[in-house]
Each structure stands twice: as C-alpha cells, then as structure tokens.
Amino acid sequence: MASITSLLSKPKSLPLSPPQRATTIKTRSCSCKVLNFGHQNPKFNQINGEQSPLQASFITRLNRSCSNRKVLALANGVSVGANEPDPEGKTSGxxxxxxxxxQRKKEVFWGRKWNTLDMATAGVVLAMHLLSLFAPFHFNWxxxxxxxxxxxxxxLLGITLSFHRNLSHxxxxxxxxxxYFFAYCGVQALQGNxxxxxxTHRYHxxxxxxxxxxxxxxxxxWFSHMSWLFDTNTVIERCGEPTNVGDLRQQPFYKFLQGTYILHPIALGVLLYALGGFPFLVWGMGVRIVWVYHITWLVNSACHVWGKQAWNTGDLSRNNWWVALLAFGEGWHNNHHxxxxxxxxxxxxxxLDMTWCVIKFxxxxxxxxxxxxxxxxxKKRMAFSS
Incomplete structure (x- = not known):
C-alpha cells in the first residue's frame, strides 16, 4: 500500500499466474476432493462502483491419482498447484x-544492482528507524x-482517507x-507523492x-511488507509507467507535489525542531513516521496472510481485526478487495472503521x-454461496 518510489519506464511483458495457497484436501483410495481454492475474481469498475457480469462459469477439474501429496486444480483454464498438508506437520514453503x-522467494538485498532511487528510498526508511531509537532518551508528554x-x-486523513479511498478508488x-488538504496530509506521511x-496501489x-x-x-x-520498496526496477518491469493516474496528472497541484515531494516533510521536520527541539523531531518525525510506515505495510502483508475471507475475491486478501484497529479500518481488507x-x-x-466514520461525518x-x-x-454476487 505504501510507496516511496516512482515508476519511470515501460514494463516488460510477464506471464501471469494466480495466487497460491495451501489447500485442504481429503483423500480416500485414489479420489480427492478440493474443499477450497482460488476462484475467479469478478472485477468491479473502480470509478463507477459497478460490477461487470461474470465472464463464464467456473471450470474445475481434478487430476485424479493415487498420490496423496499433490493435487492439480484447474480454475478458468489456469493451472494452480495445491499442496496438501504434510502428515508430519511440516509447513515448508x-x-x-x-x-x-x-511460490518464489524474492531476494531484494543481495545479488542485484541497486539504482540511485533504491538507495535513496532505503536511506530514508533507515534514517527514520534510526531517529526513532532516540525516543526513550528524549521523551516528554x-x-x-x-x-x-x-x-x-x-x-487517517492523509493515507487511508485521501490517498487510498478518495484518490485511488x-x-x-x-x-x-x-x-488537496487531505492529500497534503498524506505527503507528510513520507510514503511518496x-x-x-x-x-502503485491501482496496479496492486x-x-x-x-x-x-x-x-x-x-x-x-517481508517482500510484501517492505522490501519491494527497495527494488524499483522490478516494479517498473511489472507495471511500467504510472499510466493509470491520468485523473491526477491533469491537476497541477498533484504534479507540483510530485516534483517537490521530499521538501515538504523536510520543512515539517524543521518546523517541529523549531517548536520543541530534538524531542519533537524524534517523536513527531521518527516515531510517528515509522509507526505509520509499518501499520500501512501490514495491510500489504498481514492482510494477505492472516485473517478470514468473507467474500469470493479470488485473491489472498483477508479481514484482519487487529490491523483494522491500527490502520483506521483498512484491515477489513477482504471486504475492500x-x-x-x-x-x-x-x-x-x-x-470498527474510523476512516468511514470520518467520511460519514x-x-x-x-x-x-x-x-x-x-x-x-x-454482495450476493461476491458471496461464496453464489
């Protein structure tokens, strides 16, 4: 959800594959029954809020064999590997x-070339974490x-209400x-213009x-949580230029923020130091930014890993109550997808959805x-029963 990077070049064509999860499987003799696997994701129009008709009925086939170790399911003609739990309780992978x-562990930090933007992004994130370490020694109410x-x-006002619900969707x-005021609040979160x-979020x-x-x-x-931020070439190869934000590019205010983005958090830091010295800088910038960083990143990681699925979205999105509490309602992520x-x-x-409370107000x-x-x-169209 958070991005400190800029997408600057065209994408390369890459094959697509659906999400993979461990699947509960029951076997008897040579027959198998798949109880849960990824379904087709009916797409919605993000701007108009309308759901397109289902393209076709779901196609499922079972590759029957006497092996209890692996089943091949076909959903919409795309093969999805599903692994049965190991009888000894091992959870490799x-x-x-x-x-x-x-499916494939992405190595970001070693064995690749870092560009200037990667190093700058990592430097900013590291600097905020180091600054926050001074918090116990410079505490005041x-x-x-x-x-x-x-x-x-x-x-709340900057990331969840403005960047996410208002501008992205x-x-x-x-x-x-x-x-514009809400968007400027989001710039001060130091997560990008x-x-x-x-x-990036629309591509997600x-x-x-x-x-x-x-x-x-x-x-x-950890790739989904934060390390993807430090590999801009991969993001560029997958998604390319930000051609999906024409509505924002047409507005001079957002172009201005894109060109001057880093100056605004720096100005806030100078102001806080002038008002309250080093403790204001440590808590108002370091602690606060790191806190908001990881809460935002948990929506990308934890909400695609832990929790429950209430809707047939065909992806890994989950509703996670504790992320929802920390992220002003963003943790109801399966609902959102x-x-x-x-x-x-x-x-x-x-x-509980504090961002919705503000919107309702x-x-x-x-x-x-x-x-x-x-x-x-x-809702009926997205329910599992349908």
Whole structure:
C-alpha cells in the first residue's frame, strides 16, 4: 500500500499466474476432493462502483491419482498447484501460521544492482528507524501527544482517507480545497507523492497476488511488507509507467507535489525542531513516521496472510481485526478487495472503521458527496454461496 518510489519506464511483458495457497484436501483410495481454492475474481469498475457480469462459469477439474501429496486444480483454464498438508506437520514453503504458500522467494538485498532511487528510498526508511531509537532518551508528554496527533492527521486523513479511498478508488468526492488538504496530509506521511502512491496501489488491485503484483506475499512476507520498496526496477518491469493516474496528472497541484515531494516533510521536520527541539523531531518525525510506515505495510502483508475471507475475491486478501484497529479500518481488507469502490470497509456493525466514520461525518455535513457503498445485489454476487 505504501510507496516511496516512482515508476519511470515501460514494463516488460510477464506471464501471469494466480495466487497460491495451501489447500485442504481429503483423500480416500485414489479420489480427492478440493474443499477450497482460488476462484475467479469478478472485477468491479473502480470509478463507477459497478460490477461487470461474470465472464463464464467456473471450470474445475481434478487430476485424479493415487498420490496423496499433490493435487492439480484447474480454475478458468489456469493451472494452480495445491499442496496438501504434510502428515508430519511440516509447513515448508508456507508463511508462519498461514495457509499462504511462498511460490518464489524474492531476494531484494543481495545479488542485484541497486539504482540511485533504491538507495535513496532505503536511506530514508533507515534514517527514520534510526531517529526513532532516540525516543526513550528524549521523551516528554508534549512530544508524545504530538506524535499521536500527527499519526491521526497523516495516517487517517492523509493515507487511508485521501490517498487510498478518495484518490485511488474515488469512493467519494469532497470540494477541491479539502481534497488537496487531505492529500497534503498524506505527503507528510513520507510514503511518496500522491501520483506514484495511487498508481502503485491501482496496479496492486489490477494484478493482485499474481506475477505482476508490486507486493504480494507469494514472494515472501517481508517482500510484501517492505522490501519491494527497495527494488524499483522490478516494479517498473511489472507495471511500467504510472499510466493509470491520468485523473491526477491533469491537476497541477498533484504534479507540483510530485516534483517537490521530499521538501515538504523536510520543512515539517524543521518546523517541529523549531517548536520543541530534538524531542519533537524524534517523536513527531521518527516515531510517528515509522509507526505509520509499518501499520500501512501490514495491510500489504498481514492482510494477505492472516485473517478470514468473507467474500469470493479470488485473491489472498483477508479481514484482519487487529490491523483494522491500527490502520483506521483498512484491515477489513477482504471486504475492500470485494468492493474496491466502497467508502466503507467495515461492512458489519461490529467492524470498527474510523476512516468511514470520518467520511460519514463529512457526508452528514455536506462536504462529502457521491459516497459509494456496495448494494445487496453486489454482495450476493461476491458471496461464496453464489
């Protein structure tokens, strides 16, 4: 979900493969029954919030053999390898406490050439982590509450409400002055400018958990969590230029933020130091930025590894309650992948979604319009029973 990188060149053609997970299989003699595997993902129009008709009925075939170790399932004509749990309890190739199988572990740090952007991105991330280490030695309550306040402003208003639900998926509309204010809050999260962040996220939904997904746990948990940020060439090869953000490129404000992006967090850091000295810098920049980093990255990693699937999305997205608490409702990730256009991610009454509460408040006050939510018909189409 977070991106500090820019996509600058055209993609190379790559084959696509669906997500792989460990599959529960029961065997008797030479017959096998597949209880759960990836389904076709009915696509939604992100801008209009409309679901396209199903292209075809699901095709499933079972390669019957006397082996209890492996089954080949065919979904929509694409082969998916499914591994049965080892009788001795071994989980080689799986992510800890999950049924997600790492198809190919991506090595980012060694055995490749680092470009200037890779080193700059890694340098910024490392610098923020090092700065946060001073926190125990420079604690005071004003600095602590400053970090909490900026966590809400940059994390909730900036990343989840603006970059994600408003700009990436156009889940609602607000007046331009307010849209630009929220987007500027997102810039202060130090996760990239709106154009590049939104482009990467839209590509994630377009190629979710396939070979062209910028960050999928099928290449390892830590790759999906953060190390993909330091391999810009791979992202460029898979996705290419940010050609999916024409709506933002047409607006001078977002072009301005793209060209001057790094100056704005630096200016905030200088301001905080002037107001409260080194403790404000440590807590308001270091601790707060690292906290928001990892909470945002958990949506990419943990929410594709741990949790439950309520909807037939055909990818690895999960609803994860503890990520939802930390990330202002973003952890209801399977809900989001089922209804990408929805301004509300916590679809059940008990699914706390603080970002939706803010959007609802804006709607009640007349500032948010065209707020999109899934209809009952769309929910039925995405239900597993259908």
């Amino acid at each position: 799986r992510i800890l406490l999950s049924d997600v199988v790492v 004003p600095a602590f509450w400053l970090a909490v306040g900026l966590y809400v402003v940059t994390g 156009r889940s609602f509309k607000v007046p331009k002055w307010l849209e 709106p154009i590049d962040w939104v482009s 939904h377009q190629f979710c958990d396939s070979d062209r997904d910028p960050h999928s746990p099928i290449e390892g948990f 089922a209804f990408e256009y929805s301004a509300r991610h916590g679809l059940e009454w008990w699914q 804006l709607q009640v006050t007349g500032l948010a319009t065209e707020v999109k939510l899934p209809t009952e018909v769309q």
